[in-house]
Amino acid sequence: MSYLEVNRVSKHYKKNQVLQDVSLDVESGRTLVLFGPSGAGKTVLLRIIAGVVEPSDGTVFIDGEDMAPVEAEHRGVGMAFQNFALFPHMTAYDNIASPLTAEKLPASTIEERVQSVAKLLKIDHVLAQLPRALSNGQKQRTALSRALVGEPPLLLLDDPLRNVDAKLRFEMRLELPRLLSGRGATVVYVTQDYKEAMAMGDKIAVLNEGRIQQYGTPEDVYLRPATIEIARLFGDPVINLFDVTPNQGADGLFASLSGVDIPLPDLSEQIAGSECVLAVRPENLEFVDAKADNAIPVIVEAETPLNEKVITLAMTTGGREILLSRPAGAPGIASGNAHVAIKIDSTLMFDKATSKLLGSNSNESNRGEAA
Amino acid sequence: MQHVSLIERLLRGVALILVVVFFMFPIVWIVLMSFQTNETILRVPPSFIFEPTISNYKALITGKLETSAASLEINFLRNLGNSVLLSVGSVALALLLGVPAAYAFARHKFKGSEDIAFTLLSFRFAPPLLVLLPLSLYFQKIGLADTYIGLIWVYQLICLPLILWIVRGYFEDISPDIENAYRIAGHSWFSTFRKIALPLAGPGIAAAGLLAFIFAWNNFIFALVLASADKQPVTVGALAFVTASGIQYGQIAAAIVLSIAPTLALALYAQRYLVEGLSLGAVKG
Amino acid sequence: MRAYPLTYKKLTPVSTTASKRKRSGFISRAALPYVLSLPALLVCIGILIPFFTAVFYSLQRYRLSQPWAREMNWGENYLNFLTDPGFWATLEVSLLYAVLTVGLELLLGLAIALLLQRRSRVNNFVSIMLLMPLMTAPALAALMFKLMTNQGFGILSYLLALVGVDDFRWGSSPDTALFTVVLVDIWVYTPFIMILLLAGLRSLPTQPFEAAALDGVPRIQQFFRITLPMLTPYILTAALFRLLESIQQFDIIYAMTQGGPGDTLTVFQVEAYLNFFQSTNVGRSAALLMILWAITFFISNIFIKNWLRLRERARGEA
Numbered sequence: 001m002s003y004l005e006v007n008r009v010s011k012h013y014k015k016n017q018v019l020q021d022v023s024l025d026v027e028s029g030r031t032l033v034l035f036g037p038s039g040a041g042k043t044v045l046l047r048i049i050a051g052v053v054e055p056s057d058g059t060v061f062i063d064g065e066d067m068a069p070v071e072a073e074h075r076g077v078g079m080a081f082q083n084f085a086l087f088p089h090m091t092a093y094d095n096i097a098s099p100l101t102a103e104k105l106p107a108s109t110i111e112e113r114v115q116s117v118a119k120l121l122k123i124d125h126v127l128a129q130l131p132r133a134l135s136n137g138q139k140q141r142t143a144l145s146r147a148l149v150g151e152p153p154l155l156l157l158d159d160p161l162r163n164v165d166a167k168l169r170f171e172m173r174l175e176l177p178r179l180l181s182g183r184g185a186t187v188v189y190v191t192q193d194y195k196e197a198m199a200m201g202d203k204i205a206v207l208n209e210g211r212i213q214q215y216g217t218p219e220d221v222y223l224r225p226a227t228i229e230i231a232r233l234f235g236d237p238v239i240n241l242f243d244v245t246p247n248q249g250a251d252g253l254f255a256s257l258s259g260v261d262i263p264l265p266d267l268s269e270q271i272a273g274s275e276c277v278l279a280v281r282p283e284n285l286e287f288v289d290a291k292a293d294n295a296i297p298v299i300v301e302a303e304t305p306l307n308e309k310v311i312t313l314a315m316t317t318g319g320r321e322i323l324l325s326r327p328a329g330a331p332g333i334a335s336g337n338a339h340v341a342i343k344i345d346s347t348l349m350f351d352k353a354t355s356k357l358l359g360s361n362s363n364e365s366n367r368g369e370a371a
Numbered sequence: 372m373q374h375v376s377l378i379e380r381l382l383r384g385v386a387l388i389l390v391v392v393f394f395m396f397p398i399v400w401i402v403l404m405s406f407q408t409n410e411t412i413l414r415v416p417p418s419f420i421f422e423p424t425i426s427n428y429k430a431l432i433t434g435k436l437e438t439s440a441a442s443l444e445i446n447f448l449r450n451l452g453n454s455v456l457l458s459v460g461s462v463a464l465a466l467l468l469g470v471p472a473a474y475a476f477a478r479h480k481f482k483g484s485e486d487i488a489f490t491l492l493s494f495r496f497a498p499p500l501l502v503l504l505p506l507s508l509y510f511q512k513i514g515l516a517d518t519y520i521g522l523i524w525v526y527q528l529i530c531l532p533l534i535l536w537i538v539r540g541y542f543e544d545i546s547p548d549i550e551n552a553y554r555i556a557g558h559s560w561f562s563t564f565r566k567i568a569l570p571l572a573g574p575g576i577a578a579a580g581l582l583a584f585i586f587a588w589n590n591f592i593f594a595l596v597l598a599s600a601d602k603q604p605v606t607v608g609a610l611a612f613v614t615a616s617g618i619q620y621g622q623i624a625a626a627i628v629l630s631i632a633p634t635l636a637l638a639l640y641a642q643r644y645l646v647e648g649l650s651l652g653a654v655k656g
Numbered sequence: 657m658r659a660y661p662l663t664y665k666k667l668t669p670v671s672t673t674a675s676k677r678k679r680s681g682f683i684s685r686a687a688l689p690y691v692l693s694l695p696a697l698l699v700c701i702g703i704l705i706p707f708f709t710a711v712f713y714s715l716q717r718y719r720l721s722q723p724w725a726r727e728m729n730w731g732e733n734y735l736n737f738l739t740d741p742g743f744w745a746t747l748e749v750s751l752l753y754a755v756l757t758v759g760l761e762l763l764l765g766l767a768i769a770l771l772l773q774r775r776s777r778v779n780n781f782v783s784i785m786l787l788m789p790l791m792t793a794p795a796l797a798a799l800m801f802k803l804m805t806n807q808g809f810g811i812l813s814y815l816l817a818l819v820g821v822d823d824f825r826w827g828s829s830p831d832t833a834l835f836t837v838v839l840v841d842i843w844v845y846t847p848f849i850m851i852l853l854l855a856g857l858r859s860l861p862t863q864p865f866e867a868a869a870l871d872g873v874p875r876i877q878q879f880f881r882i883t884l885p886m887l888t889p890y891i892l893t894a895a896l897f898r899l900l901e902s903i904q905q906f907d908i909i910y911a912m913t914q915g916g917p918g919d920t921l922t923v924f925q926v927e928a929y930l931n932f933f934q935s936t937n938v939g940r941s942a943a944l945l946m947i948l949w950a951i952t953f954f955i956s957n958i959f960i961k962n963w964l965r966l967r968e969r970a971r972g973e974a
Contacts (some may be wrong), residue, residue: 052551072554079555085548089570102557146556383771390768391782394789397800397843400811404803413809472696479689487693489960491700496900496956497707500925501945504932505709527699535696544971560688589793591907596929606795610911613799620803627799631792638791642784646851649790 003028003186009058011044018044020210031187033201040207042190046156051075078152082159084143086131092142093127099150117149137168155187173199194234206230228355231279237311237323240280248272258316260296267359275352282325284346288339295339303334404624412620427625447626450608457604458587461526462580469534477542495532503596517599525593530583537648541575578644585634605630713942720936733943750923754903757841758895765849773857786847794844798911801840827913830920840908849894856890893966896959900952924948
């Protein structure tokens, strides 16, 4: 059963609509990632769940209970804030202990639990410090400890890795899932980083301009993004987008790219003659011999080796920029004329006017909009 | 830094000295006067050289003033005591009323909150007599005339807006997330207010209280209208004293020194708080 | 619902606090801010009542000495002002006092602020010293100056005599009374303007000045073209604030001359006070205060707008 259920929640400040008809549910012990650009309404949604912001409309259920009359302090949630929100006049120890003092636990129990969570997060040596004496990483771990120490059944994490440096972010990205799954808590995790979203989430809700645009598993969102926008947000380097107008040929659908007719997979919709966007992930493009089928002539402009892969920027004869990605070590072409081919089965087709994904069974994953 | 010529530096130095002399001289002179007998005060030409005496302060403290005609009883210490009572009482009441209200105005933008805040602020700028004169008639009817309670209540006219507006600014500067975090950790709004908001706004509350104390101490018109002799603070008492003691100038000077010493000492002690408070937060000190 | 991939192990949820979950407390969320501000609100109302009473009085023929003749006369008190030279004298001296004090204090305060602009130990010391007059009760400051201008032994009278001015009678002559009280006002309140402008000056960005210095712009021009325009919001705020106080000045004038000599210094509040307590003319007194209130209400509206803007800016920077 679902532990957290958000039912048609809307929020507006005066005329400013921040959330519109948002519905979500999270199974007990699972992690939901709220993903979206800044200003999408993720933080407000989190606050509504926590009970420090009241929704203009809609209901939040925790463990089946309507939260409307329940104050924040009685909801039994733990929350870590993006800006840490540590109490500046209390030591790290007192910060972490604050959920326990609220329960009026005996001092020895508090001590024990604070020490154990601090040890787990490797900050047991700075517990006597005030927040201003802590490094950013230590602050972040203190904030996390404070959220975890009360072992709340529902954890809300508001982009907890946003304000820490890259190294720490990398470490925590590995560490956090282990920490969270060990506790069996239901988690709502807010992030703007698609890798974090993929790594953390059992499910991902993509929020934009106050609406849920897609709600599904990480694979769903990556392989069948509901809109062009989501396709662009998920994936690095960014997905290649080609404006095309498919034609019906003798052998099926095809589209013309740089004078080369590329056969397209069959879709359920009739798209021949309508304006579409063909989206190809950089890893689904490969260098081929000039004589290969459907080889598109390009000029290689630049090559950027990253650790595990090599990114190539190339230009078609028609002047379109395309990005290719290949595993490091795989053969490639560093400059000059070359030919590339599209792995056509892995491409996505979007309607240009609505920017919605065409074909496949994309409707199923658009639960947020269908509701 | 730009090059500063010798002449300019000289001129600046002279100007600085003139400024200090103009603003400090009256205080220095009154202090000197308070340690002189009438004899040396009346000397022509006046001189900085004299044999200091504490007889003026002694007379004020014992309450026996020797005038040329007769010995006069005047209880200036009572005025000092009134000043302390009225100022401390007013600030305490203003903090008690103003801090929770400031918190409400800062955290909950409720209906009419801005209107109430502005109404309170506008009292700070309205002519005090407009309220005081009708009030003096009301006070006689309801038995508050010439009582400390009545006076302390009227002093809210200056103390409350000051506390409300300065402290509200400090509350607004606390990130709401810090309070939210404490609520979510399981604490009631009241313990959040006590354990988070109050300590974090502490310096602002202290500054506002200090400033309110100084304004209350220096107030003249409220007690002039509403208090009789035995409830009057030093500001009004000193004026009455001038009339009563006639030409005992040394004692007048000593009374003034005793009256202004507390606020000057507070100002010296906490000057860095004052700047922001004085401008109602228009500049950060 | 989609099924989750099998790789996720099924977790048993920890015991929830649902059973312990309490409803909202004694005071409901919506009522809380009202409850918090209620006491302050009551004081507010307690002050509003005498205010409305004053409006009422101002529309009455009401002398404390003749309670039997009390009756509504509607606008008569106000209409009488038109032909009442005493009223025009009050208006004139009040405005004159306000304009003189604020004008001179602005000039002097700006000059001193510029003098102290650079942070140094001497300058900091001087600016702390300048707090002293501001912390002195204005009524007591007036008494101090009364002692200093005494004809018999006053140091200021003596100094004037040294330069040949023998018959300068300060507060006791109609010719010099205004000058005397303005001097006290300047002594007390110039530091206020100085402090505000000094803080303003020190908060100005330095780049425009550096650029101007590089371009060789003379410092006089720097002052008029850069400093003054950038300082204008501070000057305006300080001036409006002081204007509000100055047009209502009572303490200094009452302590120095009680409005005298004669009726030389019967500014609004002094005149209203004397009307009320000496001639017991409550109606006229209240009408005078209503007119003063109208003036201050007008100024305070402009002031509050300016001040809030400046305050937002200060908080944005901090």
